[in-house]
Amino acid sequence: MRKQILSFTLVLFSLLSFAQSAYEKVMKEKIAKIETSKTPEDFQILANDFQRIAEKEKGKWQPSYYAAFSYIQKGRILMRENKVQGLDEIADQAQKYLDEAQSVDKNAEIQLLQKMIYSLKMMVNPMERYMTFGTKATEQFAAAEKLDPNNPRIALIKAEDVYFTPAQYGGSQTKGIELFKMALDKYNSYKPKTDFDPNWGKSEAEYFVNQAPK
Incomplete structure (x- = not known):
């Protein structure tokens, strides 16, 4: 009986390990396609x-x-x-x-x-929806930034918002570029918790930093 239980346990463990390795493989493949x-x-x-x-x-x-x-x-x-x-x-x-x-x-x-x-x-x-969805977006961003202030993707989206917002509404390409530089610094030091946690956006920060006048 003990041998049967042991054999069953080993088979179950092998199946679980195979399923986990298959999941890891497909996730890495799909994440790379981002x-x-x-x-x-x-x-x-x-x-x-x-x-x-x-x-x-x-x-x-x-x-x-x-x-x-x-x-x-x-x-x-x-x-x-x-x-x-x-x-x-x-x-x-x-x-x-x-x-x-x-x-x-x-x-x-x-x-x-x-x-x-x-x-x-x-x-x-934008004209009709700023007070609803625009306000909600601002609130969610503030909550995310408070929870993880060193997150480079938060810095990246902040840089985007400043860069692409017209000057008459408080935007600035010059300030946006500086924020992209700050985002890139965070990408260079930030470590995702696992191989499957988000790690996107660094190439975009690099692109905008390279557009800055030398």
């Missing part, structure tokens, strides 16, 4: 991939987080192309998966994505 994805279609494919992982890994927040992030990136690309008609639907899809991530964990990375979702919704009609 840096190479450039189009809305790329990020939609990535969102679909992370959705499938999230369906199998209910106890982990990262797959749902990355599904939400992929939708957000899709929306941000369309926003920069002035294609705002579908942003509400995209933001709602991102919210669905971010809610799943928040049901497992609550952290600054998730709060930052919430800020980004509210910003997408605001950009559908």
